[in-house]
Amino acid sequence: MAARIDLTLDCADTPLLAAFWKTALGYVDEPPPAPFATRAEWLAQVDPDGGEFEDDAAWLCDPDGVGPRLSLLTVPEPKTAKNRLHxxxxxxxxxxxxxxxxxxxxxxxxxxxxxxxxxxxxxxxxxxxxxxxxxxxxxxxxxx
Structure with missing residues (x-):
């Protein structure tokens, strides 16, 4: 059985890139992990002080379940060179x-x-x- 992959893209503006890649790929926001009903509920569990992760990450998925998940994570450093993977x-x-x-x-x-x-x-x-x-x-x- 082949391994499944997720792709992770570091970025400066997670909401901006999430909106772009949802449009580009036809992806949707990934549902929160079980047993959480909402992403906010899940974030409250992993970030009990609130606010540290808000808008710092997005998880997108193929609504048909075929393509890999795309994670977008805010990082402090800017992009400085050509992508090694695109x-x-x-x-x-x-x-x-x-x-x-x-x-x-x-x-x-x-x-x-x-x-x-x-x-x-x-x-x-x-x-x-x-x-x-x-x-x-x-x-x-x-x-x-």
């Missing part, structure tokens, strides 16, 4: 090269409207982008 957002659908490229560019446009930035385009293949804090990712077509 996400590839794969645009679904079939068709010819021109149709796939049009879908890739449309998805990149949607993500720019959500706060992303286009860094480079490799015409016909993929678009290199950055989220609102500069974390690189690519938009490409799903494997046929």
């Amino acid at each position: 996400l590839d957002i794969r645009v679904p659908g079939h068709g010819g090269a021109e149709e796939r490229w049009a879908r890739i560019r449309a998805e990149a446009g949607r993500l720019v409207a959500a706060g992303g930035v286009v860094l480079a385009e490799f015409e016909g293949h993929h678009v290199v982008m950055a989220d609102p804090e500069g974390n690189e990712f690519c938009v490409a077509a799903a494997a046929a």
Whole structure:
């Protein structure tokens, strides 16, 4: 059996990046761990003094349970170099090269409207982008 993975992204503004990545991936806020009914109830247990962790972390998940969980954690230091690991957002659908490229560019446009930035385009293949804090990712077509 293969191991499951979670991805963790360090950031400066957790609510900002959580909103961006929910839009980018179609993810939702992960429900709190059992037996807690709400994330606030869980936070009250792990942070009894209150406020230390508020807005410092977010847990996102694929609503279909297929993709890995994405955790976002506030850290004090800024991003200083290129990511050693990045996400590839794969645009679904079939068709010819021109149709796939049009879908890739449309998805990149949607993500720019959500706060992303286009860094480079490799015409016909993929678009290199950055989220609102500069974390690189690519938009490409799903494997046929």
